[in-house]
Amino acid sequence: MKYARVGASLAVLAVVASACSGSTASPAASAAASGAAASGAAGGPAIAVKVGIELPMTGGEAPNGVPTANGVALAISQIQVPGFTITINQQDDALNGKHDPNTGAKNMQTLANDPQVLFVVGPYNSNVAQAEIPVSNAAGLMQCSPANTNPGLTQTWGGVDPKTLRPTNPDKIAYVRTATTDDLQGAAGADIAFNIAKAKTAYVADDTQTYGKGLADVMAADFAKLGGQVVKRDGIPDSTQDFTSYVSSVKGLNPGFVYYGGVTTSGIGLFRAEMANQGLANIPLGGGDGISDGAASVPSSFLQIAGAAGDPNTYSTTAGPHDVASDSTPSATDLATSYKAKFGTEPGAYTAAAYACTQVFLQALKDVGASAGGDLAKLREAIRAYVADPSHTYNTALGTFSFDAAGDTSQKIVSYYTFDPSTKDWKFLQQRDFSKNPLQ
């Protein structure tokens, strides 16, 4: 009977395993009040409404979520909408220190159940968005992601129609994003490898998640199109603890460039540290916005994990403009100054984008806020319809843009960064507007 017991214990173990990978989240739902007390436009009392924030805030995700959420808080403290008091309902989709799609979907339901929430900024990660879009779509609650880049969230990608993510209202958009997509970020990765690092061969890996795999697939295809050779295409699960055998493969292949599609919490920093340990620090490594998570001094950031003092010879991109257009409001300098004054740190890669998402909401609220006559459900739908309407343009911290019918931004700009040993931080190299200057 002993083995029956072992079997039973294994079954228990399996249950524990699935519980761990799934559903035991306890996000601290905090409604942080923040400024913007306004008197009623028509002389009546101000209507209390909320903007939801759905981002990964804890553990290894803190360098991603915290500066992004701060961007929202900064925007609502600076911009008032007469007739409304705006507070924040904040949710955290990190579970055990890593972003988690199930937690994200539950958080989105929590936000949808709060009648005062009219708009949501988030999420950060594409696989979390995949889980959330069906929920926000069913609730008719508009969400704006500052950072999601997987094309499949809005466009047909890999043969899959994005309408499958919107089973309740397939033709109603309740998801827009200010970040451009990974087909361009991947192209930028190939551009960096081939034209900046001058590599002819590349080892391309991903963390097997929605975002990382999509990014690495595009980079590999575009690198080959430019004339480079992909010597190995690897998938490294995000649960990997021992990267030595993967890095030994790289050592044997001796590629001119290593591209790793994924996020820091999947272990890319550890992969890079292991490369240095095996004497491969001279091979440049590139990644997408998943590794643009702050200076080497930021705990849990890619640069900090890759090497305590940062890692020269690394490249990253972000899915938006760094050098924002002169018509942007506020300007990049003003945003950085007021951010530092309020939070005491440098803004993150998607602070401006989160600010811009909030500006989209505030503009919509200004324009249609009076139409619903205080009925929050009607107001939520009015906001959704306003933002989903491609005819509106927004003047934001990222410059002027509009959303197309699918919910994608009209800006097709990717920014390139490399490590700067003097500041021990990412240094802006250049940005490429793919709408004017496609790869080929």
Next chain:
Amino acid sequence: MSRPRPSLGRWRLPVGAVIALVVAFLIILFGTLIGPEGTIQMTLGRGVQLAETQYINALTVGALYALVALGYTMVYGIIELINFAHGDVWMVGSFASWWVITSLGVSGPITDPVWLVIVLILAFSISMVATGVLGVIIERFAYRPLRNAPRLAPLITAIGVSYILENLIENLISDSIVTIPRPIPNTELNLGLFSIGSVNLFVIIMAVALMAALHLFINRTRLGRAMRSTAADRDAAQLMGVNINQTIAVTFFIGSALAGAAGVVQGLYLGYSQFQIGFYGGLRAFTAAVLGGIGNTTGAAIGGFVIGFLEVTCNVFGYGKWSEAFVFATLVLVLVFRPTGILGQQQGDRA
């Protein structure tokens, strides 16, 4: 009440060892065919490079799993409890070694051999004693009161202890990756037939030495004999004057100290730790223990190496995504044909 139990450390040569050798041989044959002179360009359309280095990687990570697996198997052998907290004891050990190494001001490879030896001795001794004591405390307060309770009670307690340890580290120390400076300079040592990284060589020697010491301890000392007799029949051992509580505490101390050593190895070899490494890694090590034959220390060691090989083989061929399926499919196959694991004893006398 008296039931024969799997004996700790008893080496049974027959079928199990033969299977283990055949498996190892197949893996090595497979590797040699694809790797003349250590390198071949394309196999199955995917590159396999540096076959020797990959064997050494497999051996090293296998040694790590084996060290952890020993603790699972020793505890199971003596009180038939699957100690799910054991993976987290390993994790705590890695944090202890991180604390020792950073407190000593080490920030990278140490070139002075005397200082290096001092650092290593301090890291191993402090981590092993800390985790050993932790193991004894866990046993005393979480398992001993439940020793005669229904079997499910200590099992769920073990899972609870596992979460408690994870939460303690997560909330009090660090909720993300901590990088552990690697004190051993990483140089390739040429041993004539093949070359091996200094860290890999150290880890493998350390693990084999600890396993050999454990084997001698169990088979040659009074306490070892007490452990074996308690494992075989607790009540009879007690009647013969064995101090059961002390013997079980010693078993927990040794098993947990080995996990502490594995924690130091984690830092030396992989250079980081995180509060969750005990979950995935512990699962692998537990699988190694079952694969080798739970309750059998030699089996646990062999199981660790087999899993290291399986995992690295998957990674090298570009099937890293499948490594878990592959490892567990192998476990299922072995258990179907040999329910007691590779080296486990036949249980003909048990229903």
